Amino acid sequence: MNGAQHILEAFHRHNISTVFGYPGGCIMPLYDALVDDVGVEHVLCRHEQGCALAADGYARASGNLGVCIATSGPGATNLITGVANAHRDSIPMLVITGQVPSGLIGTDAFQETDVLGMTLGIVKHSYLIDDADSLPTIMEEAIELAQSGRPGPVWIDIPKDLLLSDVADAPFPQAQPSEPASPDLKEALAMLRAARKPLLYSGGGISLAHAEETFRAFAESSALPAVVTLKGIGNPGKHNPYNLGMLGMHGSRAANKAVDECDLLLVIGARLDDRATGKLDGFAPNARMIHIDADAAEINKLRDADLAIRGDLNHILKSLAGALQADPLAISEWQKQCRTWYTTGGFHAADNEEPLAPITGPAFIRQLSRIAPDDTVIACDVGQHQMWVAQHYDFDHPRHHLTSGGLGTMGFGLPAAIGAQFADRNSTVINVTGDGSFMMNAQELATIRRYNLPVKLIVMDNQCLGMVRQQQELFYNNRESQINLDDNPDFVAMARAFDIPALYIERTDQIRRGIETILAYNGPMLLHVAISREENVWPIVKPGASNTDMIDETARTAKASKEQVA
Amino acid sequence: MNPQSQPSTPSYTINCRMTHEAAALERLCQVVRIRGFRIATMAVETAGEHLNIALTLEGTRPIAMLKSQLEKLHTVAEVALAAGSVARSRSA
Numbered sequence: 001m002n003g004a005q006h007i008l009e010a011f012h013r014h015n016i017s018t019v020f021g022y023p024g025g026c027i028m029p030l031y032d033a034l035v036d037d038v039g040v041e042h043v044l045c046r047h048e049q050g051c052a053l054a055a056d057g058y059a060r061a062s063g064n065l066g067v068c069i070a071t072s073g074p075g076a077t078n079l080i081t082g083v084a085n086a087h088r089d090s091i092p093m094l095v096i097t098g099q100v101p102s103g104l105i106g107t108d109a110f111q112e113t114d115v116l117g118m119t120l121g122i123v124k125h126s127y128l129i130d131d132a133d134s135l136p137t138i139m140e141e142a143i144e145l146a147q148s149g150r151p152g153p154v155w156i157d158i159p160k161d162l163l164l165s166d167v168a169d170a171p172f173p174q175a176q177p178s179e180p181a182s183p184d185l186k187e188a189l190a191m192l193r194a195a196r197k198p199l200l201y202s203g204g205g206i207s208l209a210h211a212e213e214t215f216r217a218f219a220e221s222s223a224l225p226a227v228v229t230l231k232g233i234g235n236p237g238k239h240n241p242y243n244l245g246m247l248g249m250h251g252s253r254a255a256n257k258a259v260d261e262c263d264l265l266l267v268i269g270a271r272l273d274d275r276a277t278g279k280l281d282g283f284a285p286n287a288r289m290i291h292i293d294a295d296a297a298e299i300n301k302l303r304d305a306d307l308a309i310r311g312d313l314n315h316i317l318k319s320l321a322g323a324l325q326a327d328p329l330a331i332s333e334w335q336k337q338c339r340t341w342y343t344t345g346g347f348h349a350a351d352n353e354e355p356l357a358p359i360t361g362p363a364f365i366r367q368l369s370r371i372a373p374d375d376t377v378i379a380c381d382v383g384q385h386q387m388w389v390a391q392h393y394d395f396d397h398p399r400h401h402l403t404s405g406g407l408g409t410m411g412f413g414l415p416a417a418i419g420a421q422f423a424d425r426n427s428t429v430i431n432v433t434g435d436g437s438f439m440m441n442a443q444e445l446a447t448i449r450r451y452n453l454p455v456k457l458i459v460m461d462n463q464c465l466g467m468v469r470q471q472q473e474l475f476y477n478n479r480e481s482q483i484n485l486d487d488n489p490d491f492v493a494m495a496r497a498f499d500i501p502a503l504y505i506e507r508t509d510q511i512r513r514g515i516e517t518i519l520a521y522n523g524p525m526l527l528h529v530a531i532s533r534e535e536n537v538w539p540i541v542k543p544g545a546s547n548t549d550m551i552d553e554t555a556r557t558a559k560a561s562k563e564q565v566a
Numbered sequence: 567m568n569p570q571s572q573p574s575t576p577s578y579t580i581n582c583r584m585t586h587e588a589a590a591l592e593r594l595c596q597v598v599r600i601r602g603f604r605i606a607t608m609a610v611e612t613a614g615e616h617l618n619i620a621l622t623l624e625g626t627r628p629i630a631m632l633k634s635q636l637e638k639l640h641t642v643a644e645v646a647l648a649a650g651s652v653a654r655s656r657s658a
Contacts, residue, residue, distance in 0.1 A: 121600065128588045297631075297634040
C-alpha cells in the first residue's frame with residue numbers, strides 16, 4: 001500500500017465517508033487512489049476555499065470531522081481562509097495537501113509554497129511528512145487531535161513522492177480513551193445558591209463538546225435566566241421561558257441588561273469575545289464569575305474568574321443539573337425581572353401590515369422562522385443579514401445555526417450549506433446571504449447543481465455592503481466609502497445560468513409566497529429579496545464601547561430631526 | 567501589535583521543552599509574538615527527540631496567558647517560568 005492508499009485506509013477506519021476537495025499536480029497520487037475507492041465520496045467544489053468552508057459546514061452540522069483536500073501552492077493558499085475560519089470557531093477539520101516532491105522542497109519549484117510555515121497560526125497542529133512510514137501514525141494522531149479537547153483544524157502536508165512510496169505495514173496505534181476527571185462542584189453550587197441574580201452565559205463550546213442535550217437539561221432544571229453568544233444561539237432551546245437571546249454588540253437589550261445587573265455569571269463554553277462583552281471594564285460590573293470550559297487557556301484570559309473549572313462539559317453539566325434538580329434555586333424575583341426585560345427589550349419585530357411596503361430584514365427573517373420546518377439548518381453569511389438571523393430566527397438547536405463567528409468570513413454561507421446538505425441529504429438547508437457575501441463564493445452554485453443538492457438560497461439584496469455602510473453612517477459621519485454594489489448582476493438570471501430556478505420579491509405581501517415556493521420546490525432554488533439600502537441592524541454598540549451604551553433607531557431619528565432643524 | 571520595549575517593561579525567563587519537529591521553533595516564536603511578547607534572548611539545545619529552549623521575554627501582558635497558550639501547543643511538553651521572573655497576575 002502506498003502513502004495515498006494509506007490515507008484512504010485511515011478514512012475508512014474512522015468512518016470518514018465524505019471529503020471535499022480539488023485536484024492538482026502534487027496531490028494527484030491521492031486522486032488516483034480515489035479512482036479505485038468505493039467507500040469515500042469525494043465532493044468536487046469549484047474553488048479550494050469552497051472545499052474548506054464546505055468541510056467546515058459539514059462538521060458544524062453533523063458534529064463529525066470535516067475533511068478537505070487540495071494540491072500544493074495555490075491549492076493550499078486558497079484553503080487558508082476556510083481553515084482559519086474553522087480554527088477561530090474550533091471546528092474539527094482534517095486538511096490534506098500535496099507538496100512538491102521531497103527533493104524539490106526549498107528550490108522554489110513549480111507550485112511550491114511553505115505551507116507548514118504559512119499556516120502555523122491558523123491550525124491546532126500541522127505536519128510536514130518527511131518519512132512515508134510515519135504516515136499511518138500521523139493520520140491517527142491528526143484525526144484524534146482535530147476532534148479531542150477543544151477541536152480545531154489539523155493540517156497534513158505530504159510531498160508527492162511520499163504519496164507514491166510504499167508504506168511499511170505496522171499495527172495502528174489505538175487511542176486510549178481517557179476517563180473524564182470529576183471536578184469538585186461544591187463551590188460552584190455554593191456560589192449559585194448564594195447568588196440572588198445568577199445568569200447563565202453559554203457559547204459555542206456546548207455543541208463542540210456534544211453537550212447540547214445535557215446543557216438543555218441543565219438550563220431547564222436550573223431555570224436560570226440565560227443569555228447566549230452568537231455561536232451559542234439555540235443552546236437553551238426556543239421554548240425555554242428564561243432565554244433572553246443573544247448578548248453583545250447586536251444583542252437584545254434584555255440580554256445586555258441582565259448581564260449588567262446580574263450578581264453571578266455562570267459562563268459555560270464561551271470565551272468572552274469582544275463582540276459579546278463590549279468594553280470589558282463595563283461588562284457584568286457587579287458579578288462574580290464561574291468559568292467552565294474545556295480549554296484551560298481561555299480561563300482568566302480576558303477576565304479573572306472567581307471560580308474556574310476545566311473539564312468535560314457533559315460531565316459537569318450533568319452533575320450540576322442533578323444537584324439543582326434535587327434542590328432548586330430560589331430566584332423567582334430575578335426570573336420575573338428578566339422576563340419583564342425580555343418582554344420590553346427582546347427581539348419582537350412586528351410584521352409589516354402594509355402589503356405593498358418594501359421588505360424589511362427582521363420581518364422577513366421572522367416569517368422565514370415561522371414557515372421553515374423546525375429542524376431547518378440555516379447557513380448564514382456575514383453582515384446585516386447574519387445579525388437579523390441571529391436576532392429574529394427562533395433556533396431550537398445550536399447545530400441548526402451555522403455562522404462564521406470568530407473570523408466573520410463573507411462567502412461562508414453557500415459552501416457551508418453544501419457541507420450541511422451532505423451531512424444530512426434529507427434535511428432542509430437554507431443559505432441566508434447578502435449581495436456582498438453571495439458574490440464571494442458564487443462559483444459553488446455549480447457544486448449545488450452538479451450534486452443536485454436541494455439547498456435553498458435567499459439573497460437579501462440591499463445593493464451595498466450594509467454592515468459597513470451602517471457603521472460609516474453611525475460612526476464615520478455618514479461618509480460612505482466603497483460600499484456601493486448597485487451594479488450587482490441580475491441574481492435571478494445568474495442562478496438560472498447555473499440551471500437553478502429563481503424568484504424575485506420586493507414587497508411585504510410577496511414574502512410568504514416566496515418562502516413557501518422555494519421550500520416546496522424539489523431541488524435547489526434561489527429567492528432574491530430586495531430590501532432597503534438604508535436599513536440598519538438595531539440595536540448596536542459602538543465597537544469598543546460598553547454594552548450598556550446601546551444605540552437604537554431613535555438615535556438616527558434624533559440625528560435626522562436635528563439636521564432638519566439646522 | 568508590536569509591543570515596544572521600555573525600561574519598565576517586565577522581563578521573564580521561560581524554559582520550554584518541546585518535540586524536535588519541523589517548524590518547532592517557528593511555532594513557539596509565533597505564539598510568543600502574537601500574544602504580545604518580544605524575545606530578548608533565546609538558547610536552544612537538542613536533547614534526543616526534544617528541544618530545550620530558554621527564552622528571556624519582555625512584555626506588558628500577563629505572562630500566565632502566554633504560558634497557557636504555549637502549553638496548548640501539541641508538541642510542547644513543558645513550560646516553566648524560571649525563578650526570579652516577574653510573575654504578575656493579569657489584574658495586578
